[in-house]
Amino acid sequence: MKYRSILLFGAPGVGKGTQGKILGAIPHFFHCACGDVFRNLRADSPLARTFIDYSGRGQLVPDKPTIQLWKHFIENNTEIGRFHPKTDTLVLDGIPRNVAQAKILRNTLDVTAVFYMRTKDEESLVARMQRRAIKENRLDDANLSVIRDRLHVYENETKPVLKFYGRKLVHNINADQSPAKVLADILRHAAKQ
Ligand code: ADP
Numbered sequence: 001m002k003y004r005s006i007l008l009f010g011a012p013g014v015g016k017g018t019q020g021k022i023l024g025a026i027p028h029f030f031h032c033a034c035g036d037v038f039r040n041l042r043a044d045s046p047l048a049r050t051f052i053d054y055s056g057r058g059q060l061v062p063d064k065p066t067i068q069l070w071k072h073f074i075e076n077n078t079e080i081g082r083f084h085p086k087t088d089t090l091v092l093d094g095i096p097r098n099v100a101q102a103k104i105l106r107n108t109l110d111v112t113a114v115f116y117m118r119t120k121d122e123e124s125l126v127a128r129m130q131r132r133a134i135k136e137n138r139l140d141d142a143n144l145s146v147i148r149d150r151l152h153v154y155e156n157e158t159k160p161v162l163k164f165y166g167r168k169l170v171h172n173i174n175a176d177q178s179p180a181k182v183l184a185d186i187l188r189h190a191a192k193q
Pocket of ligand 1: 011012013034035036038054055056058059060061062063066093094095096097101140150
């Protein structure tokens with residue numbers, strides 16, 4: 001059985017996490033932010049060290065351990081009764097993050113919609129990330145050159161995922177609106193899932 005899923009897609013700092021948290025509070029939606037799964041690892045575990053190494057340079061963590069960790073997370077949440085694959089829709093944020101991951105997950109995910117959150121104001125992304133660095137104690141947001149590297153990785157490695165899923169699944173969302181309006185635009189389609 002494949003997991004019914006919708007993807008929150010867009011550049012770092014565009015507001016995926018904000019929307020994901022709200023959507024995840026709606027019954028029958030289960031929010032999974034891949035970056036949060038990494039950040040919640042025990043600091044002394046080998047994968048946490050790998051995560052700090054890659055994310056601290058703005059790079060993606062290698063695909064194999066990423067997918068393995070994500071699968072464990074989903075399976076654990078199923079076991080403890082937080083996620084019900086038969087009735088719930090996964091709200092994925094930060095995964096799949098490149099075409100290789102999308103291919104690995106081809107037989108695992110039934111992606112019904114991709115919400116492509118777009119901004120006309122790239123500089124506001126940088127400002128948001130710098131604010132977040134202080135608020136959420138995120139090392140990868142603290143340094144301007146790492147932020148720039150993350151934006152490059154997004155352009156070169158993550159954006160091609162849109163093409164993988166194809167135009168029919170992709171909904172353009174204007175992320176320059178208030179969070180409530182962004183949510184309304186997402187829900188217009190997501191509520192039908
Ligand atoms: P942002 O949305 O601001 O880029 P995330 O919290 O989603 O932040 O991700 C932070 C870091 O975690 C990424 O830069 C990357 O190093 C790592 N990461 C998160 N998800 C993945 C993934 N699916 N594959 C590889 N690396 C990931």
